[in-house]
Each structure stands twice: as structure tokens, then as C-alpha cells.
Amino acid sequence: MSIQVLSEELASQIAAGEVVERPASVVKELLENAIDAGASRISIRVEDAGKKKIEVSDDGTGIPIDELPLAVSRHATSKINTAEDLFHIRTLGFRGEALASIGSVSRLMVLSRNADSQVGARIMVEGGRIVSKEMTGSVTGTIVRVSDLFYNTPARLKFLKRDVTERQQIDTLVSRYAMAYAGKAIHLEHDGKAVLRTSGNGERREVLAQLYGIELARQLLEVVFEEEGMKIEGYISPISISRSNRKDMTFFINGRWVQDVTLVSALFKAYQTYLMVGRYPLSILFIEIPPEAVDVNVHPAKAEVRFREPDRVFTAVQRAAKRALMAYAPIPQLAAASWSSQAWNPSPELDGTGMNARPMQPQSTGQPQPMAETPSSSSVEPAPFAAGIPLLRLVGQIGATYLVAEGPDGLYLIDQHAAHERVLYEKMQRQKENIPTQPLLEPLLIQLPPQSAQIICDNLQVLRKIGFHLEEFGRNSFRLSAIPALFTQKDPRAAINSVVEDF
Template structure:
């Protein structure tokens, strides 16, 4: 007798529920997606005790008659598709017909629905997948689904549920994504009678982002849009001063569906290249439209992933669009929570909107508060540079950038060489004292870094825009690390290491673009020892390193011999750069494409960091002046190659407010 047998319908639904219904958030997602497919304009999500006690979804969609209400709980019953051709041209969120029977198999469900053409609605009560009550009721157009006692008949699943707060956070994440995907639908989300999200449904994505992330964040978003022959996208991306610690704030919305796409996320992050600190990520909501035949959404049980037939073309277009948007989004950021005395319109017009959905309407200003640099005649002064200063700074570099070899002006005497100091502040240049200022100053609020959104030096086009940074006049240093400068718009703090790191980085990148892949033989070959696993990976990447100019060969089972390196490696730091590049290739593994430009950029970042002045290095007034002038000539003067800020700005009004001169 055979041992294979057909499972009964109830057991099959229980197994299917294990794939579709992972947690309360899965139930919310499936039910809200059904409401969206039904054409609802208002959707309410009410949850109690993290969704384990009650999940109630109310919508004003098309509704169902009694026959459809019964069929909705049958496996593979759907109104979304009818043929194989429809499967590859899906525009609805649901289409498998698995969600409702799977939910009903592990909970107590009450469904009330009425179509617009009927005066009478239908009520169904289902427990464990079986209909226990069916009757006519008086109800309004639309559908209401109540899911109670989730996993009541599967205690093993209930045992592994997380805390209520964790489950609510997962539900909130799904509701937020659905609200971002459909800004024309008014969403209301409550937990234990407390409203957590409310959107107006006015069709404006920026309003939804303000409801989710806050109005202050919405003010710092840049609109993005673009199209190719096959794709069209629009949305908002955050400026570089608005970052988060993980990628969960990146929302890619494809044809009205939220999908998790590593390739799209990587394309967006490449657009922010060198503009964000390590380990920080932007806030992005990007709606992408394409022909349904170019995307396959039927590749994940929860339909959270997708495959694109022209993925490389799409990712390249998104990356360039992000770079261009950031390049145009220039602006000086002042400390948050302050208001300026004067207002001018920014170079890139900021989003303008008025929030109608909150209990109290919030209006965003139509003008962006900025400080414009003065066109003072003093800006024509040429910086004075000490030759000893830059000879010392460039001993480990190939040569000093052209802008760093300015000779001493005839009308000024040569400045003395600077001595290294690690012992206090008495060697710092004296600054002019200010009368009637107490030594003990009150703590000041933390300012926001002055940043600008621009592409990396490698992608920048045209001449640097010196107007991006106003002319600054140094007045001193703090701890031999930060330059204090001023102009008629206020006070500036500049990280001297980060500033010169940006200068050197753009210099090296410009030099490396012009250089051919030429190697210099080493007098004594350098040996590199690896673990067995690293040796296998490194051997596969030898062609990449050799195309970069590193002549490296195997020298035993786990040892490699480096015989030559690119001739532009900084003298004295060759071995360190070689070791770091090899480690970079090992850590990146197969994700690193055979691209010499990528390796050169990595080397430029390392060399610029090693060649730049360090903390506790006191500079003369002329040296500070020269450094600031060179910073103005860079293409991206607001962040170092690692994405850290270079300049912080306090306007005159900010200072007055800190000292309570204005209230």
C-alpha cells in the first residue's frame, strides 16, 4: 500500500499559513493590500495588543456580495488574474488567493462587506478555517475584517512571538510603506486606541513623509524625478545632514508595490558616494513605474522582492539621478531650532506644503532660510603660504597640489616653520581678546554640520563653484584641530584634517585619472601571508590587482609576493597602502568588479587621509588662510571623502540666541 496521501484542506491551509502569516504584521499587510486593490480611498487599521488580540481593517472599497464573501476564503480564489498572461502583467498587490484562507486557518475572523449596488451586507464568522455563522446585516459600502486571537490554535507559533512593542513596530513599518506607496489613500493606524499614523490622502508624497518622519525632516528632503525609455521615477531623498543608522529608511516602490531590492538600494547609496559618514544611510522614498512585463513580483512568498529584466539600466539611471539631485541641492545648513533675521529663496526651491491631516495644521515656510556670502572686496586677497608648512605636509605625498605651492607674497615676510606640539596651548597663535567676556561660558546647543549634497570628485563636471563656500577669514584655532573663522554672516568651525583630506583627495583623483597604469619595481619584494580561505579568494582577484598596477604572484600555498606597485603610491607609505588594498579586496570579495577606477579611488582616499595634517597641529594665520582658500576651490567642500562634515556654521542670529540676546 502506498504511503503518499493527499492532505485534507484544513491541514493544507495550516501549512500555507506558516508561509503567508509569519506574524501580525503579515495579516495587516495582506488585508490592507486587499483594501487597496478594492479601490478604497480611506483605510483604517486598528490593532490591540500588538495584533495578537485584535486586528481590524476598515475600508470604503467596492465591497463584496455573499457569494464573493464565501469564495474569498477558498484557496486560490482571486479576482485579480484569470490567465497565465495576466500573471506576467500584474498591477494589483494581491493575486494568489492564499491570504484569506491562510489567515482564517489560524485565527477567528469576522468579515462584514457590502457592495455599492446593494442595501444589505453580509456577515461571516470563521474559526479555524470553518464558517460558523453567516447572515445578512445592515452596513455601509465597503469591507470590515476583524481578526481575533491570532495563532490561538497554533500555540507553537504563539510561543515565538516577540514583545508587543516589537510586533507593533513591524506593523507600523508595513503601514508606513503602504502609505508611501499610495499617498492618494487616507490611512489611519491606531494601537490600543492611540493614533500612530494619519495621512490626508491628498496624493502628495511629501505630506505622507512629513506624517511619518516629521515636518522638520520633510523640510530637508530634495525632490527627485527622471525617466528613460523604459522607466520613470519620482520621490524624495534626504540631504546629507539627515541620516539614519540602518537601511530601513530606504523605500523603493515599484508599480505601487513596496519591494526590498538590494540592487536599487545600492544604486541609491552609490549616488551618495563619499557624502555620508560610514555606517549612515539616507531617508529615501522613490516611486518607480515601468511596464509590468519588465518586473517579476512572483518570486517571494510575501511578494516583498522583485526581479527586473533591465536591472543594470535601471540602477545606473537611479544612481545618476541621485547624484544630479544632490549636486543641485546646494545649501548651507544652520543649527537646527534657530530662525534667521532675513529670508531669501534658496538656489534649489524647497518643497512647499501645508499639512491638513494633523489635528493642528502645520504650514511649512515657502522660503528657505539661508545665509548668502558677501561680495566683499576682501575676497580678492590672495592667501599667504609658508613653504616650510607645505613641504612638511607633503613629505608622504607624490607632490603638493598646484594650489598648495603658492610662493610667499613680496609684501609679507616669510612665516616661521611650525614645530610639532603636544603639550598645551601656549604655542598656539595668539588671538585678539574680546573685552567683557567671561572665561566660563555656558554650554551651547549642538550645531548641525554644514554640508552640501554633491557628487564625488570623480563624477563632478565643470569648474569648482567657489561661491558654494563664502570667503572666510581665520581668527584662530581650538586645540590645534579646528580652525575658527568668520565673515559678515557669522562664525565657522572647520576641521583642518577633514578640509585638507578633501583637498588631497580631489588632487589625487585628478592625477590618477590622467595617469596610465605604470608600475615601479620594489627593491625588496614584499610578502603577504593569508589564511587558507583568504588565499583562495585573493588568488581569484589577482587579475584585478594586476590591472591596477600591483604585480603580485603566488609564493606558496598561503603566501603572495608583491614585486611592483603603482608609481604614484606615496613614498614611505607603499607597504601600508598595499596591505590595505589587499584587505579591501578580501573583505569585498566577489562584490568588487574588475574596475581599476574603483581601486584607484580607494587608494586616493587612503593616501589623502595619511597625507593630511593631523589633530594638535598648530597653524599660522597665513597657513589657515591658505587652507580655507584651497577648500573653496574643491568640487565638494562640505564633506571629507569618508562623508564626515568639514564645516559648521553659526550665524550671527544663532550666537545672539545662544547668549539670550534675542528670545
């Protein structure tokens, strides 16, 4: 095929592909525009996981009537002017292409009234072409409505994930911005149902409580750090709270949510040795650095950045997190006394697992004890994790964390916590279809972040099957009335949270 210049329509659809990957990208661009416009109230309405409609309204500065056509044109922006400006970006947008991109793959309506004007105007764009523009009465601010996203790029539509996933992406995004901009009242609803509503009073912990539940929000450690022009604020999890993936490690640079390996590894490093393998911290950190020290013009989606001095940023994040960890949750020093080879006191952790059997007591001269096969005092079932482990003789316990045992081939250190998890796991495996439940004396109200709440809603039947009796109880809230009998001594909220993670 000979070389040909692409039609304007096709060229702009290609360009749009980089900015508008999915409904959540549209929400991100519109939300960022509202923030740049200095809005204090932002409302987001989504229908059909964003495929049918995404509408964002704000009470920001609005767009002057004669600039409306420019706002929806490519390479038109009010945020930068010269190449030099690119290195001092203080706004979230600067490329002047988001609305144009969105308009080329949807039916777009922008209704806006600038504060200096008596009336507003409405402009409609379809597949990249302005189809109408008219004056209209409206309040100061802007409403952007995106309908039938990807109606003219069916291939893109096919690539979208299940509605639940697309909705979750939106929820996660809006939740993060709600935390970053706690001073703005942000409201999100899906198909007429509110999933997030922040008051805008500036209290980040209040937003955190809505997202992660009051209990977890209370436990998060506050980070306050300032060094050589770099400021880091926010929250990180104490070492007792962790996640099975890095999805909850959130970073904002100068008010912009970014995904960056330097930041992730710096934070992870701060937790090194404190977390079990495969566990990750939870964070929401807001980093302020001089705009000239970070290049945000790396990718059209603006979620990646390049630092002028990555090492400095790495060190600062690591130090900030470490300081918070040490200040709030000092790592207990092992006192000499905790190296006990004397009386072994089964920790409550091990109760009822079949591991707290008497024969685990240290034997100074006895034969190796069949640690895994001895019946417990409360149950005659064999303890389940015998496979692959030889007969062991218990020597003692270290710091209420490890069991020390002697086996035919040497010394064994057993992580009590991990062993306990394994015991519970195997017990549950054996109960399979018929998991006994234990009704709670008082039903428990559990508040979850919107994205987790959605997961729970979609899996209520599965949860019931494994013994959690939950029912919806208001926005993102659930009433828990029974739990698997195995968990009676456990914190049901923590159990629900880890189940959500696994889903």
C-alpha cells in the same frame, strides 16, 4: 515514517506560514486588499500589538454576497484569470490566498457590502473553517477583523517579538503605504490611540511631515525622473542628513513596497563618497515600470521582485538620485583659497571641546605642539583624545573640514567633525551618572514618526537620565524642556533623532 498526504488543515497552516509571519503581515495583506478595492478611506485598528485584534475597514467596492465564501478560500481571486495575466499584474494581490491563510491561523470575520447590493453579508472563519455566514445591513465597503492571531499555532505565537517591536513593524508598514498612497485617507490606531492619520489630499510632503517631522520633510530632496518607460518619483535625503542603518531606504515598485538589493545598492552608489562610512541615506522612491518588466511572483509575501533588466533599473535609480543630489545640493568645489596654512580660525564646531586651544595655531618653525594635551582657554581639563595619537604640529586646515598636521611618522589628516564627536563622546562618558542639563528658554515641540514616537515613549526615563527632559504632548509629539549641557549649541531635534536611531 511512511509518506502520507497532509491533512488539509495542516497543509494550509504550512502555507499560511509563508504569508502570515507576524501581525504586520496581516496588516499588509488587508491594507493591500483595501487599496486594490479602490478604497479612498482606510482605517486600521490594532489591539495588543495585533495579537488580540486587527481590524481593517475600507470604503472600497466590497465583495458580492455570493462570493464571500470564495474570498476566504485558497486560490480564489478576482484579480487574475490566466497564466498570461501573471505578467501584467497591476494589482497588489493576485495569489488568492491571503484571506485563506489568515483565516487558517486566526478567527476571521469579513463583513462586506458590494456597491450593487442593498444588503451586506458577514462570514466567520475559525482555524480555516467557515463557521457562519449571514446577511446583514452595512454600508458599502469591507471590514475584515482578525482576532486571536496564531491561537491554533502556539509555536508561531512564541516566535513573535516584544509587543513594542511588533507594533513598530505595523507602524513602519502603514507609514510607508500612507506615503505611497497619499491620495487615500489612512488612519491607524493602537489600543484606541491614534498614531497616524493622513488627510488623503494627495500631498506627499504633508504625509512626510507627519512621519519625519516638518523640518526633515522640508529638507528632503524631490526626485522626478523619467527615462525609457521608467518613471521614478519621491524623495531622498540631502547629504547632510543620514542614518546609521538602511531601514529608511524605502522603495515602491508599481505601488508595491519591495525589499530589493539592486535598488538599495543603486541608491547607495549615488551617495558614494558623500556619506561617511557606516551612514546611509533616507529615501522613499516610487518606481513605475511596465508590469511585464518585473516579476512579482517570487515569494508568497510579495515583498521581493525580479527585474527583467536589473542593470537598467540600477542605472535609472542611481541617475535619478544623483540628479536630485546635484540639482538641490551641489557639492562645494574646494577653491584654492581654502587650502590655508595661514591663520587658523577655530570653527564654532570645535568651541568648548578643548580642541580650540591657541597652541593649535600653525607654527612655522616651532617644535611639534602637544595638540591633545594643551589646556584650552576655557577649560583646564586635558583634551580627551590623546590616547594613541602622537604629538602633532598643526599645518593648516582644508575646506573647513580637515585639519592637516605633521607628526613624527608623517602627515595627519583629521576629520574635524569626527574628532569633535569623539571629544563630546568622551566628555559624556566621564560625566556618566551625572550629566548636567540645560533648561531650554522656550520648550521645543518635537513631532516624530509614529515608530520613533513609540521608542521615545518607551524610553523617557533613559532619556531623562542622559539629560533630555521630554514629555508626551499629543499624538507623536513631545515637549522638550531641557537638554544635556554639552549640546547647548547643537540642534536638539537632530540630537533626539539620532538618539532614536541608536535605540
